[in-house]
Amino acid sequence: MCEQDQASKSSIVIGCDHAAYKLKEAIKFYLNSRGYKVDDVGTNSENSVHYPEFAIEVAKLISKGQYGRGILLCGTGLGMSMVANRFKKVRAALCHDIFSARLSRLHNNANVLVMGSRVIGEGLALEIVATWLETPFEGERHQVRIDMFDHLQPD
Numbered sequence: 308m309c310e311q312d313q314a315s316k317s318s319i320v321i322g323c324d325h326a327a328y329k330l331k332e333a334i335k336f337y338l339n340s341r342g343y344k345v346d347d348v349g350t351n352s353e354n355s356v357h358y359p360e361f362a363i364e365v366a367k368l369i370s371k372g373q374y375g376r377g378i379l380l381c382g383t384g385l386g387m388s389m390v391a392n393r394f395k396k397v398r399a400a401l402c403h404d405i406f407s408a409r410l411s412r413l414h415n416n417a418n419v420l421v422m423g424s425r426v427i428g429e430g431l432a433l434e435i436v437a438t439w440l441e442t443p444f445e446g447e448r449h450q451v452r453i454d455m456f457d458h459l460q461p462d
């Protein structure tokens with residue numbers, strides 16, 4: 308099975324804070340309508356919460372191999388990225404354009420997509436999600452480079 312098929316067959320885990328609650332709901336609706344299964348760790352309203360709680364939950368699930376792909380959303384995407392990238396085997400990519408989303412897969416094998424709801428609109432965010440899920444990792448020299456830093460993360 309090619310990586311593109313794997314992404315479409317396995318569940319995606321998604322989490323957000325209050326700033327990105329509406330965007331998370333839009334992404335869930337979009338992905339469900341395209342046949343993806345999405346597991347949502349919250350938050351479930353626009354009431355103020357602490358973004359690290361949701362980043363930690365998603366990053367732990369990716370780090371343990373329980374999900375192959377995750378999506379994290381907050382106001383800027385910055386806080387979620389900082390937290391998620393502290394976890395072993397997590398390669399979280401903050402992408403606000405299609406080119407970065409595509410390259411984060413081709414070259415960096417990103418397993419978590421991060422976006423900021425206060426930075427981009429819903430239409431672009433949905434296109435970024437689609438591109439990110441459908442783009443395979445190129446491997447080879449890019450795997451060599453990932454191997455050079457993956458071990459730096461503590462257990």
Ligand code: RB5
Pocket residue numbers: 324326327358381382383384385386387
């Ligand atoms: C919440 O106000 C905001 O700080 C959060 O969504 C995010 O942008 C943090 O990085």
